[in-house]
Ligand SMILES: Nc1ncnc2c1ncn2[C@@H]1O[C@H](COP(=O)(O)OP(=O)(O)OP(=O)(O)O)[C@@H](O)[C@H]1O
């Protein structure tokens with residue numbers, strides 16, 4: 090089909106008089122207004138609902154018992170994730186190694202700790218003393234012993250909880266880290282090797298920093314999961330936020346208000362955790378064409394023209 | 406006569422049952438530029454990668470500056486090198502890849518200083534000064550703080566050359582350094598390489614740039630199906646070749 094050119098006379102004006110009109114997203118505006126109205130309605134009805142007993146919520150929101158639980162939940166989450174990430178990275182590297190011993194050990198580890206229920210693992214560590222009353226280091230099949238510990242001294246509930254959560258997390262994290270490492274172009278390692286960098290240095294300086302971009306979002310998921318999974322440790326008498334809340338409503342039957350307290354605190358924790366995640370994503374997103382992580386609030390607001398100046402791409 | 410920088414005798418390599426190098430004989434003297442040419446799949450990259458032990462040689466003898474690649478000789482015994490020793494040897498051999506392989510999470514400057522600081526133990530200030538000098542030499546002094554994604558292909562490749570030079574190598578390997586570039590960017594990279602050759606760097610260059618091979622090369626080697634078909638002065642091999650296979654290849658690329 091021949092392309093018909095517009096006659097020159099139809100050109101409206103000189104180029105410098107032209108004004109660019111951005112696409113108007115009327116649908117987006119309508120949806121935003123509807124959503125905001127809906128939210129106001131929902132919050133209003135929740136606030137007025139007598140069944141939620143906001144006075145009870147207020148009473149327990151900052152209770153000592155809640156803070157104790159919160160503290161346990163937080164340190165367990167942070168420590169278990171730290172153990173999980175460090176050990177998981179080690180396991181991932183072992184699984185990718187050409188050494189058959191390292192490969193076998195790491196594969197067995199993942200198989201065992203991913204393959205058994207977490208609850209069983211927690212109970213196992215919690216009641217390890219029932220299996221081995223004493224732990225000793227010596228020469229097998231002889232009576233020679235160098236050191237000996239009482240298992241219960243070595244493994245108080247908190248340590249058992251940390252071990253169980255950390256080892257289980259390591260098994261899952263190792264698969265995330267492995268996927269991250271494998272997402273990095275092999276040319277990167279070759280370039281590093283050709284410069285004389287040894288395998289460990291290459292992994293640390295070249296491969297892992299690039300793998301981080303793939304690793305961080307699922308590890309964020311894992312962390313949020315861990316926050317709630319810590320509730321399992323109540324079975325070995327370690328007291329996290331959720332088990333303390335259950336203790337309270339089992340006594341006073343104020344189930345709904347106390348669940349609201351729990352929900353509010355978990356939401357607060359998750360919100361706080363999104364800050365380091367955003368920071369990490371920005372740090373490891375350096376050098377990528379896409380601009381760094383923008384906070385969700387800012388993204389929502391910049392999408393609506395006029396509310397905030399549009400963010401420019403960060404300069405390198 | 407000084408010992409050659411690279412000396413290959415009957416070098417063999419196979420991937421599974423596919424024999425890729427079927428006995429390569431080749432010598433590169435110190436300060437010379439050797440250009441490797443040949444059709445796709447003829448084993449040029451594989452041979453180049455054997456030189457710095459990115460691929461393991463399966464047979465024959467391959468030496469760099471008198472040292473057998475991948476082995477250490479003591480008396481009449483050959484000990485296979487450990488990873489750390491292999492890395493040690495690679496420090497002295499620079500390599501430039503077809504697809505640049507710059508580290509995307511580091512600026513141009515950081516790409517150049519990484520190995521001197523972390524591998525050679527040069528202090529940061531000296532490494533930085535060295536790197537700036539090298540970037541200046543490849544014409545990119547003003548791009549030191551750019552990330553690879555903010556550079557054109559030609560600029561990335563020149564940073565990659567600077568990165569390799571930062572380790573002060575005695576031998577440079579180039580694997581089709583201009584094949585991934587837009588035609589108008591090829592010249593800048595070849596200029597840098599020409600400059601390097603004039604400075605006396607020993608270079609092995611896999612290239613399809615016949616003009617560059619003729620002008621800069623001291624020797625031209627034509628490979629096909631894992632063997633060296635013809636080797637000699639570029640003006641002979643690339644202008645008046647004796648072998649039919651060389652003639653056929655040249656008539657296609659010219
Ligand atoms: N890692 C590998 N595993 C299996 N086969 C390989 C591997 N690397 C290369 N080959 C094969 O070896 C042969 C030679 O490859 P090589 O890359 O050396 O060719 P080349 O001469 O560099 O070709 P080109 O000009 O296309 O780069 C090809 O048939 C290729 O498929």
Ligand SMILES: [Mg+2]
Nearest residue numbers: 449450451580
């Ligand atoms: Mg090749």
